[in-house]
Amino acid sequence: MIDSAELLGRSIDQIPTPALLVDLEVFESNLRRLAAFCQAHQVAWRPHTKAHKSPHIARLQLEAGACGITCAKLSEAELMAEHGIGDILIANQIVTPAKLLRLAQLQRRAKVMVAVDNIQAVPLLRDAAQRAHARIPLLIEVDIGMKRCGVQPGLEALELARSICQAPELILRGLMGYEGHVLTLRPPEAKSAACAQALNLLITTRDLLLSHGLPVETISAGGTGSYQLTATHPGITEIQAGGGIFMDAMYRQVFSVTDLDYALTILTTVTSRQSTHVVVDAGFKTMSAFHHPPQVLGREDLKLRYLSAEHGVFEIEAGPGPQIGELVQFVAGYSDSTTFLHDFFLGMRQGKVEQVWEILGRGKLY
Amino acid sequence: MIDSAELLGRSIDQIPTPALLVDLEVFESNLRRLAAFCQAHQVAWRPHTKAHKSPHIARLQLEAGACGITCAKLSEAELMAEHGIGDILIANQIVTPAKLLRLAQLQRRAKVMVAVDNIQAVPLLRDAAQRAHARIPLLIEVDIGMKRCGVQPGLEALELARSICQAPELILRGLMGYEGHVLTLRPPEAKSAACAQALNLLITTRDLLLSHGLPVETISAGGTGSYQLTATHPGITEIQAGGGIFMDAMYRQVFSVTDLDYALTILTTVTSRQSTHVVVDAGFKTMSAFHHPPQVLGREDLKLRYLSAEHGVFEIEAGPGPQIGELVQFVAGYSDSTTFLHDFFLGMRQGKVEQVWEILGRGKLY
Numbered sequence: 044m045i046d047s048a049e050l051l052g053r054s055i056d057q058i059p060t061p062a063l064l065v066d067l068e069v070f071e072s073n074l075r076r077l078a079a080f081c082q083a084h085q086v087a088w089r090p091h092t093k094a095h096k097s098p099h100i101a102r103l104q105l106e107a108g109a110c111g112i113t114c115a116k117l118s119e120a121e122l123m124a125e126h127g128i129g130d131i132l133i134a135n136q137i138v139t140p141a142k143l144l145r146l147a148q149l150q151r152r153a154k155v156m157v158a159v160d161n162i163q164a165v166p167l168l169r170d171a172a173q174r175a176h177a178r179i180p181l182l183i184e185v186d187i188g189m190k191r192c193g194v195q196p197g198l199e200a201l202e203l204a205r206s207i208c209q210a211p212e213l214i215l216r217g218l219m220g221y222e223g224h225v226l227t228l229r230p231p232e233a234k235s236a237a238c239a240q241a242l243n244l245l246i247t248t249r250d251l252l253l254s255h256g257l258p259v260e261t262i263s264a265g266g267t268g269s270y271q272l273t274a275t276h277p278g279i280t281e282i283q284a285g286g287g288i289f290m291d292a293m294y295r296q297v298f299s300v301t302d303l304d305y306a307l308t309i310l311t312t313v314t315s316r317q318s319t320h321v322v323v324d325a326g327f328k329t330m331s332a333f334h335h336p337p338q339v340l341g342r343e344d345l346k347l348r349y350l351s352a353e354h355g356v357f358e359i360e361a362g363p364g365p366q367i368g369e370l371v372q373f374v375a376g377y378s379d380s381t382t383f384l385h386d387f388f389l390g391m392r393q394g395k396v397e398q399v400w401e402i403l404g405r406g407k408l409y
Numbered sequence: 410m411i412d413s414a415e416l417l418g419r420s421i422d423q424i425p426t427p428a429l430l431v432d433l434e435v436f437e438s439n440l441r442r443l444a445a446f447c448q449a450h451q452v453a454w455r456p457h458t459k460a461h462k463s464p465h466i467a468r469l470q471l472e473a474g475a476c477g478i479t480c481a482k483l484s485e486a487e488l489m490a491e492h493g494i495g496d497i498l499i500a501n502q503i504v505t506p507a508k509l510l511r512l513a514q515l516q517r518r519a520k521v522m523v524a525v526d527n528i529q530a531v532p533l534l535r536d537a538a539q540r541a542h543a544r545i546p547l548l549i550e551v552d553i554g555m556k557r558c559g560v561q562p563g564l565e566a567l568e569l570a571r572s573i574c575q576a577p578e579l580i581l582r583g584l585m586g587y588e589g590h591v592l593t594l595r596p597p598e599a600k601s602a603a604c605a606q607a608l609n610l611l612i613t614t615r616d617l618l619l620s621h622g623l624p625v626e627t628i629s630a631g632g633t634g635s636y637q638l639t640a641t642h643p644g645i646t647e648i649q650a651g652g653g654i655f656m657d658a659m660y661r662q663v664f665s666v667t668d669l670d671y672a673l674t675i676l677t678t679v680t681s682r683q684s685t686h687v688v689v690d691a692g693f694k695t696m697s698a699f700h701h702p703p704q705v706l707g708r709e710d711l712k713l714r715y716l717s718a719e720h721g722v723f724e725i726e727a728g729p730g731p732q733i734g735e736l737v738q739f740v741a742g743y744s745d746s747t748t749f750l751h752d753f754f755l756g757m758r759q760g761k762v763e764q765v766w767e768i769l770g771r772g773k774l775y
């Protein structure tokens with residue numbers, strides 16, 4: 044069995060496929076651009092780590108200027124804290140006593156905020172904090188139009204905020220929202236208007252809480268698909284855009300993100316060749332077509348027919364098509380639904396493997 | 410961070426969610442039924458391990474009577490061989506010198522057959538075998554109508570067989586085909602006829618090879634979606650049906666497999682509750698809707714709206730719906746696109762965790 048560390052220094056044609064490659068020049072450029080954009084607009088950058096699940100990449104984001112990171116899961120946050128990451132937002136709800144106790148205990152290692160969207164969770168949070176002799180910092184998640192999680196803007200948020208502020212074990216840090224429902228809107232003016240409308244629900248809710256003497260330091264929102272709009276919206280204090288370090292075909296083609304470049308590719312080998320199609324050694328267990336299909340890189344003759352578990356089947360649209368053994372590389376369709384399928388990233392520079400980054404958060408679902 | 414071994418002995422309400430559960434009574438019954446069916450019809454059972462990727466479960470299959478196992482990837486086969494599995498079919502093509510050398514070297518640890526469907530691969534296979542001082546056993550993959558991999562039945566297979574038999578380093582074991590294109594056909598008579606037609610292409614090709622004095626001991630075919638048809642087809646010597654040990658909603662509802670029971674579920678917790686819907690802590694990174702959605706178990710009031718990465722969003726169709734913190738369990742939509750998302754199975758008996766089986770083959774893509 045190949046140990047991933049053995050791959051250091053190898054050229055692209057010596058890498059066992061399929062493999063998940065990061066072009067380090069492009070990655071570093073995306074990282075700098077995201078950090079610089081946030082800095083220029085005086086908004087903090089708390090990138091979501093769901094698209095990489097790697098403590099090493101989290102560290103690179105912090106070094107580039109991120110104020111902390113965002114996670115989806117408690118076990119991801121535990122992993123990141125174990126690797127020395129000190130400021131974490133869990134942008135999902137935690138509602139069971141056993142997990143809340145873990146969350147409270149984790150406060151000894153790191154500042155770990157969590158999203159809350161139900162007043163019934165408040166006594167559970169208090170109880171866990173008491174048992175761990177800790178205080179738990181919270182962001183109230185507000186539904187700003189996506190209709191997934193979150194209390195309603197305005198009075199429902201106010202009621203929850205009051206309940207939190209009555210609990211000495213809890214610290215209300217502010218509000219969180221996700222404008223996921225505006226990402227695909229076109230033309231740009233429509234997207235921009237819808238984004239502003241959604242974010243204003245956070246701002247008016249903030250004002251309501253402030254007018255009642257309740258603290259709202261932090262207003263967190265925004266993924267890569269709207270980061271330029273969200274980071275420049277007055278009152279937003281931090282954005283969660285994470286996947287932009289890799290970029291992908293969905294961000295470019297569906298969400299119209301044009302200022303970042305493709306850093307993430309999947310390297311495959313043609314293993315079977317038929318008269319009309321070829322098969323590569325990467326199916327849906329290697330490169331997801333969910334929510335967007337991977338894009339063939341650097342050649343025009345292949346079109347995705349379908350992905351089965353371990354076969355990627357591509358129509359030969361013109362010419363002879365690739366031979367068996369030939370490498371075919373793909374831009375990730377959606378980085379977030381691709382990277383978590385792998386155990387490691389291979390960081391490439393000048394055609395050679397310079398870095399191997401393990402995806403240690405993979406499988407940390409609980 | 411929770412170590413999976415800590416979960417032994419816990420009752421279902423003490424398991425951190427989301428979690429992948431196996432009902433051991435049902436699993437063992439499915440295992441016995443598949444093995445007994447094959448035995449009764451004098452066909453060998455070489456279950457595909459793609460739906461579990463666990464050397465422990467492979468061992469249970471061998472103990473139940475399997476003749477060996479099937480893998481998709483060389484690195485999976487290497488893992489299984491390291492764990493003492495001695496008879497493996499890699500039911501995919503391997504075509505690059507570095508991997509072929511690994512395959513040849515692996516013959517020291519286990520008998521590892523591989524599929525071949527291109528005459529250009531023969532000199533590469535020979536070269537690898539020579540370098541490793543090994544012989545490599547092969548099955549010729551024949552396209553029996555699925556139009557994915559495989560040489561054409563008849564003369565193209567004959568030509569490849571001759572080329573293999575001229576190479577002393579290679580051992581032609583027989584033929585392999587996959588009747589994946591017939592699985593969804595209805596009514597049962599249409600499926601049965603199409604399956605027989607597909608499998609007959611293997612049999613006529615076998616007869617052609619035999620008439621030219623070429624050896625064909627093994628004819629391997631068949632997944633869970635057609636296992637009763639394939640195992641009883643005259644001339645088929647072994648079947649690869651693997652996922653049937655778990656069963657899932659797709660096998661039942663789309664492929665009309667009715668004689669096996671649901672053993673595989675996903676345990677989740679409601680983390681957010683809104684007026685029209687609830688959100689559970691399992692999205693597409695935990696339970697895939699590809700190719701078939703997960704099914705709510707034991708309640709009628711919830712309907713899948715969508716899965717995002719870590720949120721499962723369910724419409725409340727009737728009544729008050731579940732509260733936050735409430736457990737909701739799902740039957741896997743498609744076992745093969747679900748299990749590989751997890752690090753371990755929790756084997757449940759009488760409501761308690763009796764077994765923790767690590768999914769060690771997860772990520773073994775290369």
